[in-house]
Amino acid sequence: MAASFHAFVLAGTGSGCGKTTVTLGLLSLMKKRGLRVQPCKVGPDYLDTGWHTAVCGTASRNLDSFMLPTSTLNALFCEQMQHADIAVIEGVMGLYDGYGTDPDYCSTAAMAKQLGCPVILLVDGKAVSTSIAATVMGFQHFDPSLNIAGVIVNRVNSETHYQLLKVAIERYCSVPVLGYVPRMEGVALPERHLGLVTARESVINQQPWQDFAATLEQTLDIDALLNLSMLDNLPVGEWPALPAADAGAGLTLAVADDEAFNFYYPDNMTLLARTGLNIVRFSPLHDTCLPDCQMIWLGGGYPELHAAALARNVTMLEQLRAAHQRGVAIYAECGGLMYLGSSLEDSNGDRWLMADIIPGHSKMGKRLTRFGYCEAQATQQTLLATAGEVLRGHEFHYSDFTPEIPAVMNCRKVRDGKTLQAWSGGWQVGNTFASYLHVHFAQRPEMLNHWLAAARNTL
Template sequence: MAAKQYAFVLAGTGSGCGKTTVTLGLLSLLKQRGLRVQPCKVGPDYLDTAWHTAIYGTPSCNLDSFMLPESILNALFSERMQQADIAVIEGVMGLYDGYGTDPDYCSTAAMAKQLACPVILLVDGKAVSTSIAATVMGFQHFDPSLNIAGVIVNRVNSDSHFQLLKTAIAHYCAIPVLGYVPHVPGVALPERHLGLVTARESVINQQPWQDFAAMLEQTLDIDLLLGLSQRETLPQGAWPELPAANAGEGLTIAIADDEAFNFYYPDNLTLLARTGLNIARFSPLHDRTLPECQMVWLGGGYPELHAAALAANTSMLESLRDAHRRGVAIYAECGGLMYLSTLLEDAEGEVHRMANIIPGRSKMGKRLTRFGYCEAQANQPTLLAAKGEVLRGHEFHYSDFSPETPAVLDCCKVRDGHVMRTWSGGWQVGNTFASYLHVHFAQRPTMLTHWLNAAREAL
């Protein structure tokens, strides 16, 4: 562990308050200072972490306490910090927003307490003066056990306005105000109805972010931020039993990675690599055939935006069908499920022929079909889970799938102790398994063992 190590959580008063933009500015700033930064995101979001990675360079880490038990999450975080000077942890939604009404369950506040990290609260300074102190005071008093160590005021465009806000917060809340963030044209993140445009789809121009970082050096007290964030120890945790280091030797996994498919937790890829697997990336959009492989992973993404090009690449579709016929162990998540379906109907009503490995029709809607955490119990053996095993994951999709084969997962959404919804999902056809569920392998590494065994049995 380095002589000095730092970690802090950047939390907001709610969604849309600028957490991601300010996080990216701080990542660029700390990079310019020569610090080794470990970016993190509370919760299951793929898009924010991809932007972290694009701006800083080091793969960002999802800290998700629904999918990962405390001990495993602590072990993951501590391992990532072995090569870092500072962790910049972007919160999710508002500081106390979690899964249900319990502020200590799957919230940014709960994660800060679990990792013993100070919270830097980002508050909106637009069109407000002394009332901003009431906002800060409310967050302070809601959970006195939480270490809210400092405040940053967003959307402030004059020093005189900031001084008014700073004086009010310091007087009524007795908490350090680290500075303010002005509005800067050119650093807004592109959005669509599904959320942010992925970093993979955008040409990242680093210069505006570097300029933004230089401005933050002038408007924020970074030395005070580091002083408030210094830590001496890392949280204690333990990994579950992992597959043997040679469990994947001699096997190759082909992972879809292009504009249409790019939602992968970096820690999942690391766990795969630890088994000795050879990882080969390919593009369903641009490549003609799969690499030589015994396993395939089609992750999430936005295949509906590229449906015509995916359908036109008939050589790749036939290569996938051939791999399926040969028993290659194929796993698909969300967008991958849509690609393996028979037909995909996009948002404009155009219908495109897909791989027809999981018989059924995917259809894009105008609103979220399912969103949030859920538990899924396998009602028969699947590629990732034995019968009766439960997987915890996250769904976020505007499409729906009308299957022609029975589902293999019994899914359930439980919030505040009440069953909110049940449904069937996940489909196993031969040695291919696909569902809308995004999962973190660390929760149950036997998922990898099942997958590897299925690949070897098909040889």
């Protein structure tokens, strides 16, 4: 492989240590240098990837080892690297935090080893001096097989403070310190109950990020970072059997895409496009006309924040019901499920009428109803899976859905070999399927064959 390919994982000591902010600064900086940068995020998070995409202009990719087999994930990564000079991969939580207590299962460290990428460890420099070396040393010794190639110190007060931290780390840990990140105004990311506010909802002011990048160019040794991130080889991967290149020919998929619905994995869109589908976008919030289509996808998002506007757009609700009645193959995830239900009660206690395609009622709560990875086994034929097939995905929602019809999937959360929680979920009505589960299609491309076959019945 050409030596011009680079990749590194920006890992943290824990959540909230500044990984996303620093990642965005690095993306802006690399772009400023004229590099073709591929942003990535370890895990299933939609929000961080949305900000990556907004700041650097290239669709960020999720690297999720729970949903995707190793060979498939590696193949996806290699494909993206064919169009990039460098991959900047933001880790998830702390470096060794995964699913359960196994540091090699769904963790940032495990992903770095799988891809063969060096780790740049981001540590907090606030209110500490020599003790910071103990923190770095602990991360080094926890897994000596992991390549922690460099350190960046966040929240540094001054150059004098930084020199004290740098000398301590390099003296006791023998790892290069690549620089520091000072406190800066205007680069904090807005938050709400589900995490960050989506980049889609915010007007992205590029100037603060460009200013941040200019500062990082002064406080970080970017040339050293690029040298450390040079890859000798890309990981070995292989695609699973994919739908035929003409499997979607003659079919149109309408994708809901606006402030209320915008959580989609770019890889899923790419896989759909490879079938020859015609993909068009529409807005349940603003449009009054549904595109002429045989398939509809309603992704996740924040319908609870726009419930009044969604309810007022009666024409769109009527057109969705009509599409359902004539057999259009409709798939809905999380926020899409809430929209297809009978009604939605927002956090103020106001109740709004929705599409009434999946009989049931959504109600917003004050804490997460379910959170994290889970498996779902179909108990009957559904839009995406036949009876017995298991899908892997994740749930992340404050709402709860009270159905008026039986569920069609048995769901469970298994951690460290123990079933922590089991429940029923997913509802199929006619050619419409909806659930809280977010899935990555590459884990089981047969899902697309099921969906496409259902859509062909409407032709």
